Amino acid sequence: MRIAGADVIVTCPGRNFVTLEITTDDGLVGYGDATLNGRELAVASYLRDHVVPLLADRDAHRIEDTWQYLYRGAYWRRGPVTMAAIAAVDVALWDIKAQAAGMPLYQLLGGASRTGIMAYGHASGRDLPELLDSVRARRDEGFRSIRVQSGVPGLETIYGISAAPDPTGGRGYEPAGRHPRPAEETWDTRAYLRHLPTVFEAVRNEFGPELPLLHDVHHRLTPIQAATLGKALEPYDLFWMEDCTPAENQEGLRLVRRHTTTPLAIGEVFNTVFDYQTLIREQLIDYVRSAVTHTGGITPMRKLFDYAALYQVKSGIHGPTDISPVGMAAGLHLDLAIHNFGIQEFMPHTAETYEVFRRSYTFSDGYVHPGETPGIGVTVDKEAAAKFEYRPAYLPVNRLTDGTVHDW
Ligand SMILES: [Mg+2]
Numbered sequence: 443m444r445i446a447g448a449d450v451i452v453t454c455p456g457r458n459f460v461t462l463e464i465t466t467d468d469g470l471v472g473y474g475d476a477t478l479n480g481r482e483l484a485v486a487s488y489l490r491d492h493v494v495p496l497l498a499d500r501d502a503h504r505i506e507d508t509w510q511y512l513y514r515g516a517y518w519r520r521g522p523v524t525m526a527a528i529a530a531v532d533v534a535l536w537d538i539k540a541q542a543a544g545m546p547l548y549q550l551l552g553g554a555s556r557t558g559i560m561a562y563g564h565a566s567g568r569d570l571p572e573l574l575d576s577v578r579a580r581r582d583e584g585f586r587s588i589r590v591q592s593g594v595p596g597l598e599t600i601y602g603i604s605a606a607p608d609p610t611g612g613r614g615y616e617p618a619g620r621h622p623r624p625a626e627e628t629w630d631t632r633a634y635l636r637h638l639p640t641v642f643e644a645v646r647n648e649f650g651p652e653l654p655l656l657h658d659v660h661h662r663l664t665p666i667q668a669a670t671l672g673k674a675l676e677p678y679d680l681f682w683m684e685d686c687t688p689a690e691n692q693e694g695l696r697l698v699r700r701h702t703t704t705p706l707a708i709g710e711v712f713n714t715v716f717d718y719q720t721l722i723r724e725q726l727i728d729y730v731r732s733a734v735t736h737t738g739g740i741t742p743m744r745k746l747f748d749y750a751a752l753y754q755v756k757s758g759i760h761g762p763t764d765i766s767p768v769g770m771a772a773g774l775h776l777d778l779a780i781h782n783f784g785i786q787e788f789m790p791h792t793a794e795t796y797e798v799f800r801r802s803y804t805f806s807d808g809y810v811h812p813g814e815t816p817g818i819g820v821t822v823d824k825e826a827a828a829k830f831e832y833r834p835a836y837l838p839v840n841r842l843t844d845g846t847v848h849d850w
Contacts, residue, residue, distance in 0.1 A: 443468055443502045443542065448494045448534075450476075450486050453827035455794035457618060458482045458835060459766040461822055462489055462530035464538060466502045472537035473822055474530030475735045475769030478522055479618055480837045488527040492516075497531065503542075505535045509741045525713040525738045532739025533772045533818065541817040547772075548812060551744065551779035558809030559777045561761075561788035562587035562656055562681075566603050569593055570641065574648055586808035587654040587681060587785060592641040594634050599627045599838075601660045601850065616763060617837055624836035629662065629848050635671055642678035654681040654785075656707075661685045661849040662840075665694040672702030681785070682707040682729055682758065688849050689717065695726035707731050710760040714738065715746045722753050729758035729784050735769035736760070740776060747780045756784030763789050767799035771820045774803050774812035786810060798826045 444467045451461040460476040476485045493512060500508060512528045513519060540547040548554055563585035567573030573592050580588050591602030601617065619625045638657070645655060657680060663671060668686035675683065684707040687694050698706065707729035709718060713736060721727045730750050734743050747757055757780060759773040770788075777786050788810055791799070801820045802813030813819045840850035 443470070443538075445497045445500045445502050448489075448497045450489045450494065451822060451824060451827050452482065452486050452832050453798055453830045454833050455798045455827070455830040456792040457616065457763060457795070458832055459795075459798075460486050460489075460530075461766060461768055461827075462534050463822060463824075464497065464502070464531070464534040466538055470502075470538045470541050471821070472534035472541070472817065473768045473820060474533035474537070474739070475766040475772065476526045476530035477735060477764055477766050477769065478526045479764035480835060481523065482832070484523045485526045485530075488523050489530065493527055493531060502535060502538050505532060505539065505741060508532075508535060509739065513738070520713050520716070522711070522713055522736060526736055529735050529737065529739035532741050533734060533768065536740045536772070537817040544816050546812060546814050546816060547740075547775040547818050548778040551740075551775060554778050555781050556778065556783065558811055559774060559783070559786045560587060561585065561786045561805065561808060561810045562589055562654070564589050564591070564602070564789060566591040567593065568603055570644055573641065574645070577645060577649060581653075584805070584807045587656065589656040589658060589787075590641065590645055591658065592638070594630070594637045596633050597628060597630060600629075601627075602658060618764065618835040619838065620833050620835045622834070625838040627838050627840050627850070628843055629840050630843055631662065631667060634662070635667065635674075638671065639674045639678075642675055642680070646678050651679065655679075656681045656684065658684040659686045661688045663687050665691075665697040668698045669701035672698060672704035672706075675704050676702065680704050684708070684731065685710065692717075692720040692726070695721055696724065699726050705729065707758045710736070712737065715742060715749060718746065718750070722750050722755050725753050725755070727755060729756055731758050731760050733760035733765050733769060734772040734776065735765050740772060743776055744780070747776070747782060751780075751782040754782075756782045758784045759786055761787035761789060763791055763795075767791060767795065767801045767803075768818065768820045768822070771801060771803050771812055771818040774810055775818060777810075778812060794830065798823055798830065
């Protein structure tokens with residue numbers, strides 16, 4: 443089975459997505475997600491100009507060989523653009539191989555290790571009443587684990603809380619603004635550190651001790667500040683504290699770990715297993731946050747999770763709406779197959795997005811399942827995709843109250 447052609451699909455059904463479509467000479471079609479939020483066209487060009495011309499007539503079954511050819515063959519390794527492009531090829535080829543086998547992808551990865559994939563939903567509010575309503579709304583939708591993000595008094599906008607309410611009554615998440623330049627937000631670390639423990643105290647008082655609660659710090663703290671927060675949140679028994687400090691400094695997590703037993707999740711901006719080497723080997727984290735889309739695909743993610751399993755570190759695959767349904771489905775097949783599954787982030791996409799991406803994965807009673815369709819179970823309607831033209835969008839930039847650029 444040879445690769446007959448490949449096409450890059452750029453579409454904006456509510457937000458931008460980049461998808462690679464690979465076709466084989468016996469008529470199978472596979473899809474891979476290559477969406478890099480805010481830098482989408484760089485990956486589209488990497489694929490169109492440098493990868494698609496190399497795919498023609500390759501053996502579609504040789505996934506490991508193609509992965510190594512694209513990774514080592516480029517000479518310039520790693521980085522989000524390269525790894526998103528390679529991920530798209532890798533996932534499309536796994537999709538094709540599983541279709542050729544007549545099986546859902548998870549069967550080729552070893553078969554199901556569980557009956558369903560525990561998902562967490564997002565709750566958020568500008569203030570406490572709005573946040574408690576949002577937690578109730580997620581529970582009513584069936585979520586059994588909930589991420590909690592709250593406004594901070596004195597700060598107008600903040601990560602995780604959008605300016606406008608979403609259709610389900612909460613404060614939505616979509617942070618990529620369609621402006622010619624990134625929006626700018628203001629950040630005050632001391633105000634956040636004072637306020638957040640009071641939020642978790644109130645949520646625990648309202649919903650009791652059982653509900654697993656998560657929180658995303660979004661890279662904003664120094665290691666000692668992260669240690670302080672982790673310690674302050676211990677009475678509220680978090681499932682995890684995410685991205686507590688910028689990820690480049692792996693050794694910084696040693697300091698956080700020495701001071702708190704709050705479980706730590708990290709890695710949504712990582713691209714390779716090398717970004718995790720110290721963190722996993724020294725058991726400085728509890729959950730791996732990588733997305734299939736941004737870490738080179740199924741092939742390296744499987745290796746990463748197997749490495750993490752040696753140290754009792756579990757998965758927590760990144761699942762925001764800027765991962766397309768193709769990328770989401772790829773992650774769900776891994777979730778179902780690996781032994782060291784932890785939890786899956788799950789944000790439903792818009793109806794417009796589902797018009798372009800036809801999916802067989804389902805969400806029910808707090809659990810997601812990739813479905814039994816051969817392949818990854820997502821197809822792209824190219825006619826529908828063509829209706830939604832690309833629109834430039836940027837993630838916000840963050841500044842301290844004195845104007846200094848800070849991590850967003
Ligand atoms: Mg995050």
